[in-house]
Amino acid sequence: MQTVGIGRVRTTHVNSLTGGSNGIGATTARKFVVEGAYVYVVDIDEEGGVKVCQELDGNASFVKCEVAIETHVKGVVDRAMEEKGCLDIMMNNAGILHAHGNSIAQVSVETWERVIAVNVTGAMLGMKHATRVMIPCNSGSILFNCNVLGLMKTDNASHRYMVSKNTLWGLMKSGAVELAKEGICVNVVSSFGFVTKMIEEWLMCGVICDDKYFSQDAC
Secondary structure, eight states, X not given: OOOEEETTEEEOSEEEEETOSXXXXXXXXHHHHHTTOEEEXXXXXXXXXXXXXXXXXXXXXXXXXXXXXXXXHHHHHHHHHHHHSOOOEEEEOOOOOOOSOOSGGXXXXXXXXXXHXXXXXXXXXXXXXXXXXXXXXXXXXXXXXXXXXXXXXXXXXXXXXXXXXXXXXXXXXXXXXXHGGGXXXXXXXXXXXXXXXXXXXXXXXXXXXXXXXXXXXTO
């Protein structure tokens, strides 16, 4: 199978990208296509996802999916296998923030469990079902979008979000150790701040940030 390069990330023909309807996900989908890949744009935002796929002119398909529901994630992987016969990259990018109530004393169990369900369980399910089809091929790449809040804490960052991103580092490490012998590479992409839709909503909650720390490249 032909391999093409995208920076330091090895890409081949078929990629599944969760959270691909806007922000970093949409920008990643565009870059993958430029590098020669076919992309399944996976998101709950159907309008945004369809728009991204239309922009990519036949090199992408939209799949509506709630990443915290296993049958949805399994369906994404099964569709890629049925239509393309392979899945070379699973990019677990979907995530939510829930910026309200950043103090640990204000965190509700409901919002805590929702953030963990999407950001952590969703990523685990992506890795689980990608692994299922990658092991027989003895190849593949599994990626987690884990920004710098997985490694550091700031005064204004959501505890829910920071813990979820920190957990992805552990998931990457445990997955990498197990799957290396199967020819599957597991990594995190640790970006800094981008002014995406999610960050704009965070700022609207009254969190004050210095513009110099953010880039608009992923908008």
